[in-house]
Structure formats: structure tokens, C-alpha cells
Amino acid sequence: MIAWESLDLEPFLISFKLAGLTTIILFVIALPIAWWLSQTKCKYKPVVEAISSLPIVLPPSVLGFYILYALSYNSPIGAFFEEAFGVKLVFNFTGLVIASCFYSFPFMIQPLQSGLESLHKNMLEASYIAGKSKFQTLIFVGLPNIKPALLTAVIVTFAHTVGEFGVVLMVGGSIPGETKVASVAIYEFVEILDYTTAHIYSAIMIILSFLVLLGVYTFNRHQNRRLGVA
């Protein structure tokens, strides 16, 4: 028999808290950059695009190693934070959020950028002519017209952060109640041959992920119909 009451759901809570925070922070950081990338003719655009896509192709261990190094007391950044604010950035939740922001950055910026690039140029110009600034145009005309891309960016970033493993393990370790997220918990259950709990945890992940993605695609279909896109 499975002991349901003894099932520890805390790793899931940490996963979702981490993913939620990462998504909010990344949205604020990535939106202005995506807007700039979508509108600019600057010759350095490919450089910025390449850098922002790096986390997709790099092995999580490479990313994790550099982030770990940068945030640790051995690097100027880590030393500065510890001396100035008394904050340690590795092997705690804060470090996990910072690492996740790097890891999930492309998943936020790419849908936003391609959504903003697909906006009808004349529509944005009509807004400028109406006397509105670039910021007002982005908020009132840009974003409402890329709702599917917006939702994709937010959900995929969230889901991708929930699903991350390597970077989290390297930067956060596996401290119960602090940095032990669901994916790490599953790894540990398999390691100690507790397949039953590993099965339950994995099933919960699959079902949640499926429901989230189903929600996104259903919403996008409705949006496209409503705005007459498809």
C-alpha cells in the first residue's frame, strides 16, 4: 500500500514557488529586451540574440558550473553580496532563483520577441501618430495583440523552470525545504530504489505539465479565432 499521508509535497511547493518567482522576474527583464530586439535595426542585434539563446544549447552542468562559480564567495560578485548585504547566493533559494533566471531566459524572450515582431507595423505606427509613446504603445497595443505569445512565454518559462534539474542540483544542492525541488526529489528516490514514490512524483509531474500545456493551446485557439487570425 502507498502511504498517501506520508507523501511529502514540499518539493513540489518549492518547485512552483521557484518557477513562479523566476517567471515574474524574467517577464520584467525580458519584455523590454524583446521589444527592443523586435523593433531595432541595430547591427548588434544578432549578438544579443545569440547570447540570450546560449542557455538552450549549453549543457546545464556548464551553466550551473559558471553560475555556481560567479555566485560563490570565490568570485567578486558573490563576495560583494556577502560582504555588502550579508547574503549568501549559493546553496539556498535565492541562488536557485538567480540560476533559474539565466537558465530559463531564452524561453521567456523568444516567444515575446517573435510575438512582437509579428505585430503589424502600421498598427504600431498608428499608435505613435495618435501621440502615444513607445511604452504606451507596447502596453496598450503591443501586448494585448500578442496574448498567445505572452501566454506561451509565461507558461513555457514556468514549466521549464519546474522541469529543470542540472542547474538546480549544482547551484542549490538538495536541502530539504530550501532547495530540494521535485525533479531533484525524484532523482533521489530512484537513487535509494524507492520506485513507488518516484512513480507517484513522476506521474504528478506528467499530469500537471500536460494540463498546463493543454490550457495554453486551448486558450491560443480561442484567441486566434476571436482576433480573426486563424
Add this chain to the structure above:
Amino acid sequence: MLEIDVHKPLQGSAGEMNLDVHLTIKEHDFIALSGESGSGKTSLLRVLAGLEESAGSIRFADEIWLDEKRSLPARKRAIGFVFQDYALFSNMSVEQNLLYVKKDRALATHLLELTHLDALKGRLPSSLSGGQKQRVSLCRALMNRPRLLLMDEPLSALDPRMRTQLQDDILNLHKEFGTTTIMVSHDPSEIYRLANRVFVLEQGKIIKEGTAKELFLKAQGSQKFSLRGELLDIIKADVIYIGVVSIGQQIVEVVLDEKEAQTLRIGQSVQVNTKAFSPSLSQ
């Protein structure tokens, strides 16, 4: 007074060319810009709107919009712009499209009533017809009470009946709001109805100017009737030849003699002249 003196290199359809326009337009005039596609009409309009950069100067009344030192951004130029493809804000209803420009509900209601759109004010643009969309776009362009109204082929995507209706709307609004209006158009009948002055552009330069009548009335000398069309076909019927010519939306037949039939080529642009009859109009 709108004083324009702009120079800008353009990538035209026939390679590089220079937009080089020097113009003075009186306030409250209705100007038509005509010319082949790729002649720089739209670019000129976009430079006036501040949507494209250019060298030179633009002054409107007491304001400097462009000189060597600075270029006033589009959002500070107090203009209205009507795009060929409407460019409505697709996330906003008809009324919201107007109110976004300026929170002036009374003016929005007035404009929507004038253009018979008041019943549709809650609808999203995607549910409107082309003519309705362009009327919304026209109303939206006037919400700031612009002194200069720019229109880039506003009616070219609409069917002929809808065009006539919208021409009335444009003319009424031009008069009511006292705007100086510049419209890009290819359609001589539209230009004749609306504009009091026409500039023809070619390769980025103004090659002709005048009234619509001076520029488009083709009959010369003793000709009573003169139409330009495309020769579609030459058919031999017994001893004569018949040329089939398309003029506007109509197709007519003209009798040709053998010599004409041999010199003319199918696809050629031809002039159909007559002075023998007095044409009559019927409904």
C-alpha cells in the same frame, strides 16, 4: 502653410533614386499625390508623418517639424494618418479605437454618427467589412483634431460603390474639421471629386502639378471624347478589324482598318478618341 523641402535616397522599383520634393501647400487645401507605384508617394507621406527620416526641412504653420538639427517625432506632429490597410488596433472595439487616441467621448460619438458607424461601436475590427474598417480608421485619424490629414491610398482596396460613399465621408470630414489633407491616389475620378490640387510624382520628383481637370482631361483640340484603355484583342471580321479595348471597368469594341490593325499590338495602351457624336448620359 505647409512648406516641404525634403531629400532622401530611396530604393525604388527601378533601383536607387532620390526623393527630392519641394512643395508649398496652402492650409485647408485638399491635395492629391499621384504617380506610378514606386515613384515615392508613400515615402513622401511617411516623411511628412515623421515615420521615416529624411534630410531637408518641413514647416507647418508656425511649427518646425524637420530641419538640419532635429526631427519632431511622429507623436508630436498633430497629424492624422489613414493607412491603406486600415491598421486598426485589433484588440480594441470600434469606439475604443477612437478613444485610445483621445478620451473625448462626445467627439467619438459625433464622428461615428457622421460615418454611420454608431451601431457598430462595440464591435471588434475583425468583424467589420473593408469599407467599415476604413471609415473607423478615418474617424480615428480625426480624434486628435489634426491640422494635417495624410491618407495613403485609403480607398484602393474597396469596391467602387463603397469608394463613392467613403469619398463623401472624406470630403465632409475634410470640410468640417478644416484639415489640410494630402491623399495618395491612383484613381482619376477620386482625385477629381476630392482634390483641388494634384501633384504627380515620377522617380521621386514632382513632374506635374495642377487641378485634376488640367491633368486628367485627355481630350485635346477638336476631340470631344477621349479615353485611355488597354487593347485586349484584335478580331478580324470579314473585311474589317475590331479592336477590343478595356477602359476602366468596361470593355468596348472599336472598328479598325487594316493598317491600324497591323501597327497596333495587343496589350498596348491606347487612346480612344471620338468627335463625331455627342455622347449622352443615362442612368
